Amino acid sequence: MKAAIFKRNEFYLLLVIAAFSFAITLINPAFLTIENMFDLIRSSSGMTILAIGFFVVLLSGGIDISFPAVAIVAQYISVKSILALGIDDIWLAFAIAIAIGIAFGAANAFFISVFRIPTLIVTLGTMNIFHGAMLEFVGTKAIMVGELPNCFKTFGLTDILSLPRADGTQYGLSVFFLIVVGALLATWVILRFTVMGRVIHAMGGNMEAVKRSGYNIARVQFFIYCYVGFLASIMGIIHVSLISYSVPTYIIDSELLHVIAAVILGGASILGGTGSLTGTILGVIMMTILEKNLVMLGLSSFWQQFFVGLIIVLGVSVTHIQKRIRSRT
Amino acid sequence: MSDVFLEARNISKAYEGVKALRDVSMTIGRGEVHCLVGENGSGKSTLIKIIGGVVAADAGVVVIGGRAHAHLAAIDAIREGIQIIYQDLSLYPNLTVAENISFNQFVERRASFVSWRDVRSIAERALEEIGEQIPLEQIVQDLSVAKRQIVAITRSLTQNARLIIMDEPTSAITKEDVEHLFSVIARLKAKGISTLFISHKLSEVFEIAEVVTILRDGMKVGDFPASELDDAKLTYLMTGQRIQYSPYRFSGEKKAAAPLLEVRGLTRKGQFQDVSFSLWPGEILGLTGLIGSGRTELALALFGLNPPDAGQVFLNGRVVRVRSPEEALRRGIAYLPEDRLTQGLFIGQSIGDNIIITILKKLLGALGLIDPLRRRKTENSWLEELQIKAPSPKVRAWSLSGGNQQRVVLAKWLATDPKVFILDGPTIGIDIASKSNIHQIIRALAERGIAIILISDEIPEVLHNCNRLLVMREGRLVREVADATSVGEEELLTAIGGKLTNKTA
Numbered sequence: 001m002k003a004a005i006f007k008r009n010e011f012y013l014l015l016v017i018a019a020f021s022f023a024i025t026l027i028n029p030a031f032l033t034i035e036n037m038f039d040l041i042r043s044s045s046g047m048t049i050l051a052i053g054f055f056v057v058l059l060s061g062g063i064d065i066s067f068p069a070v071a072i073v074a075q076y077i078s079v080k081s082i083l084a085l086g087i088d089d090i091w092l093a094f095a096i097a098i099a100i101g102i103a104f105g106a107a108n109a110f111f112i113s114v115f116r117i118p119t120l121i122v123t124l125g126t127m128n129i130f131h132g133a134m135l136e137f138v139g140t141k142a143i144m145v146g147e148l149p150n151c152f153k154t155f156g157l158t159d160i161l162s163l164p165r166a167d168g169t170q171y172g173l174s175v176f177f178l179i180v181v182g183a184l185l186a187t188w189v190i191l192r193f194t195v196m197g198r199v200i201h202a203m204g205g206n207m208e209a210v211k212r213s214g215y216n217i218a219r220v221q222f223f224i225y226c227y228v229g230f231l232a233s234i235m236g237i238i239h240v241s242l243i244s245y246s247v248p249t250y251i252i253d254s255e256l257l258h259v260i261a262a263v264i265l266g267g268a269s270i271l272g273g274t275g276s277l278t279g280t281i282l283g284v285i286m287m288t289i290l291e292k293n294l295v296m297l298g299l300s301s302f303w304q305q306f307f308v309g310l311i312i313v314l315g316v317s318v319t320h321i322q323k324r325i326r327s328r329t
Numbered sequence: 330m331s332d333v334f335l336e337a338r339n340i341s342k343a344y345e346g347v348k349a350l351r352d353v354s355m356t357i358g359r360g361e362v363h364c365l366v367g368e369n370g371s372g373k374s375t376l377i378k379i380i381g382g383v384v385a386a387d388a389g390v391v392v393i394g395g396r397a398h399a400h401l402a403a404i405d406a407i408r409e410g411i412q413i414i415y416q417d418l419s420l421y422p423n424l425t426v427a428e429n430i431s432f433n434q435f436v437e438r439r440a441s442f443v444s445w446r447d448v449r450s451i452a453e454r455a456l457e458e459i460g461e462q463i464p465l466e467q468i469v470q471d472l473s474v475a476k477r478q479i480v481a482i483t484r485s486l487t488q489n490a491r492l493i494i495m496d497e498p499t500s501a502i503t504k505e506d507v508e509h510l511f512s513v514i515a516r517l518k519a520k521g522i523s524t525l526f527i528s529h530k531l532s533e534v535f536e537i538a539e540v541v542t543i544l545r546d547g548m549k550v551g552d553f554p555a556s557e558l559d560d561a562k563l564t565y566l567m568t569g570q571r572i573q574y575s576p577y578r579f580s581g582e583k584k585a586a587a588p589l590l591e592v593r594g595l596t597r598k599g600q601f602q603d604v605s606f607s608l609w610p611g612e613i614l615g616l617t618g619l620i621g622s623g624r625t626e627l628a629l630a631l632f633g634l635n636p637p638d639a640g641q642v643f644l645n646g647r648v649v650r651v652r653s654p655e656e657a658l659r660r661g662i663a664y665l666p667e668d669r670l671t672q673g674l675f676i677g678q679s680i681g682d683n684i685i686i687t688i689l690k691k692l693l694g695a696l697g698l699i700d701p702l703r704r705r706k707t708e709n710s711w712l713e714e715l716q717i718k719a720p721s722p723k724v725r726a727w728s729l730s731g732g733n734q735q736r737v738v739l740a741k742w743l744a745t746d747p748k749v750f751i752l753d754g755p756t757i758g759i760d761i762a763s764k765s766n767i768h769q770i771i772r773a774l775a776e777r778g779i780a781i782i783l784i785s786d787e788i789p790e791v792l793h794n795c796n797r798l799l800v801m802r803e804g805r806l807v808r809e810v811a812d813a814t815s816v817g818e819e820e821l822l823t824a825i826g827g828k829l830t831n832k833t834a
Contacts, residue, residue, distance in 0.1 A: 193442055195443055201423065206421050209421060273423035
């Protein structure tokens, strides 16, 4: 068991993160402070939640690229509804967003399980259907800070833990952290302790064998894509609460690539069946550090785009090479 | 006589009009080790799928434990204790041994939650029952194929298996592992669990089976106690005699001093060993042996698809190293694959496209684009030359009969103007008339000076179309017949089948 830890992708990722953090701290001592950590947690919460959902899909051997569209659609409709209803309540905002997220997830699952269309193609299509339909029927006007219902702003500034700075002012750990921890725990329990969760693992390993076992695959697919929709809609609310405005035309596409890169970096195979939640979280941490600190290391922000692409291509190449080596023996 | 566990009665099944099974009946006793043998396409896999409820029979019933099922569903078959272990084993490579073994249990129980203690105890108990030891926490993809097989068998035990059907379980494992597998089967037998074993290796059939059922062309030849069969008889019953041939005569004066192709000591571990032979232009050299004897593997090696570990290949006296099919074609070696439908043809494309695929470069005109006129001319000339019966080259390949399809594949390779043409099972699944037509084409090619290697496990086919014969068995060339007219069928049958007297280490 001792030797096993050195074989794990997570171990090496952790080493890289440590090295990176060390290097950044040398240049900028403010990096390794509790305040900065709290700040990074707050700003990367949305991405973490998306990554958890994306990891679940990837584990099952599928892929879902519609989640950024689901997030923005759920967010905008939720904000609009709160404005229209005049009930300034964050719980209601969540409820509306979640209903939309799950409905869209069910639509994805429907095409995937009933028509047996490749998941990438389905979600590529639905992504545009969801977003296009919303722009046409709900509106295109951005909702800026002044207009945004207070519940989002308050929620975005809620801390679950406050610490004093040297000058007497306060900084804190955002409530977003609770949601991330909740999503992580729930996903971990599902993947580890439910039969459905084990079937998700099994599907990624050998889809044909799951079919032969007699398990209802359509049910699992509905669960997976609804769950991703659910998480995406939560991210939508976190996102608007963080930045305090909602732009419906903005489809969080850079977020999509970052999430994919983070999950692949965390050791999940694009072919399904492998990877871990721990790896996924480490992947998100690595991506967040890259995102926020490349400039500090003297590299232009364009390098970030470059690295995201490189991680995806290299990550996928490695899994395919491993697979080829394995099939040769 | 043990009591009957399963009876398949008068099973018939057709796929798109082609009869895969005709009125086949079979009985499997409790605790019996039963072998099902037959050539490719004889209907073996269709029969096991019907018994497992995976495919519905057109006619006939499956009686299990006295209960008749006209429409056996897969789930019913499983409930009755029938477990099929497919060649791919249906395991989850990314999960542990314990989880693989117990997975179906949890699915069957319709449980919502996994108890990891149960996962372990189910697996432990099942492994104990079968008397095997495999670390429970090991990830299955890190196991050897033989171990994975044991995992698959163990898993079937967790579902109260009464009959375990194994589809060619020995095709990918070593001799020691086969012996081990047989000991497992013996233990199953002791528990009253029946085994239906599908194999191509005759020696194994005799070692393990009590009863052997032979299928040929979708019909049952008969049930035989293993003790009443020997190699020659079994092989004869499997392949049978179908066509009358006239021998191919290779006129000696055409024989050049030096061979066109010479193979020396060619070896690929586990597939073929120390194979040496020569081939002259105008010859039809027969290469025969059972599946797994190394004949196809050897052919693939010559065509650059299966690099040998040792040995040399000479073309026109010069050493060549063929690393890819492109290189093989450039050197004038063509290979007609065994599986016409998946490897020989682009089944959904037009026959014209199929023919010119190998010579696209030769058809390039101005601007480096394909010259439509030359393309049309090439396609039509091949249709005419090989008498492919199709209204136009634009017809899709799938719409043709087997014989016409095979002529398209022949045209595709002949278009490359090969010097050495390897034909692997060129008449598998083709009706008798087309068969002799293809034989005639092959002879005409040889007379034109092409050196041909004809691979087939149908003894009469090689015996009567070749001037010289090579026999492979367990990876070795065991016999060379310089004059094909000098041997009889029985003698060759004995040569290709059965055990080697001097056991290879």
